[in-house]
């Protein structure tokens with residue numbers, strides 16, 4: 001081994017050779033062997049790569065903050081440095097760090113002056129924080145149905161949801177894939193509506209070569225522990241608009257602006273909160289950012305390879321990307337499961353059978369437009385004081401999302417950390433799907 005690179009190549013090819021063996025053994029097993037759910041031998045026993053990851057870099061950074069006594073961003077420099085570094089990494093003109101992703105969305109809406117009586121268009125297929133940020137402002141969420149091929153908001157259905165009360169469109173780049181930003185930005189320009197990108201799952205994802213979060217009026221990120229860039233909790237807002245970024249800064253700092261050039265604005269809405277990021281979070285993010293690009297590349301390579309394997313299996317339809325998506329962050333690896341190709345096994349039994357084979361997976365979101373807490377919020381006293389009775393009673397009918405309802409019953413998710421290991425892990429995932437399909441008859445009866 002002349003250089004570390006040769007050594008790495010050798011290790012990679014050794015891993016590939018052993019993966020090929022594993023795949024062949026697994027295939028042979030699939031033909032004769034029983035599904036693990038019925039007592040057979042699982043395809044895999046080792047855990048997938050652990051998440052989050054940290055080493056001395058994080059330890060030294062955190063201890064540095066601890067010992068400095070400068071735990072709050074007013075005293076230290078970590079959060080300021082993080083904001084500059086994240087803006088640099090994404091190509092954004094401005095970055096405002098906040099306590100978490102929900103705060104990034106709440107702050108963006110506040111800075112755009114959105115409040116009671118306003119409507120905000122959001123996808124039905126997203127994490128509950130997207131809708132909570134709207135409800136917290138007593139604005140009315142308007143759900144738009146999902147494009148099941150991409151798992152993203154169906155941009156063709158946005159126009160029909162716009163009324164004279166629409167104040168913003170908040171697309172989500174779900175799973176690290178990218179919503180159809182050409183169509184959404186065009187609607188925003190034509191209807192004079194700000195676009196708030198919920199990029200909480202899409203760090204380093206790109207649309208036509210530009211980082212997501214830098215295309216709309218603001219872009220919101222989460223650094224919660226499950227996310228591809230993490231500080232346990234954390235968030236950030238990107239914007240190309242200095243005045244809007246200044247209002248965001250002021251809102252998350254109790255209505256007080258940054259005493260720096262370009263940020264002399266205060267939040268004119270007259271309300272604010274303390275949603276500041278701590279120096280500990282800033283320090284963790286500076287360390288974690290040194291790993292983000294390499295991890296993102298590994299996820300992309302593994303995901304592309306896995307898509308090739310899964311696309312061969314009848315009844316498995318990996319999420320497609322729009323043509324403008326030039327980089328997918330793969331926060332989730334998402335595919336649809338079609339029951340007919342699995343002999344009526346049922347999606348939930350498919351998930352259990354996969355888990356028994358040693359492949360953790362889940363069925364993802366349930367319909368957010370029908371979520372009990374959303375329904376309760378719309379029926380609450382506060383909403384009743386703001387919105388006419390007919391509007392509240394018509395909420396379910398107005399927000400029906402039939403394609404999303406169907407998708408929620410077909411979706412299968414793998415988490416981003418499962419894409420961080422060797423390519424042979426992808427072979428095992430695909431082998432488990434093939435094995436469950438081969439055993440579907442027996443599984444369906446059990």
Ligand SMILES: *Cc1c(COP(=O)(O)O)cnc(C)c1O
Nearest residue numbers: 100101102127129130200222224
């Ligand atoms: C995680 C997430 C959020 C909220 O971020 P937190 O940091 O958990 O507050 C918002 N939207 C989406 C799509 C998310 O995945």
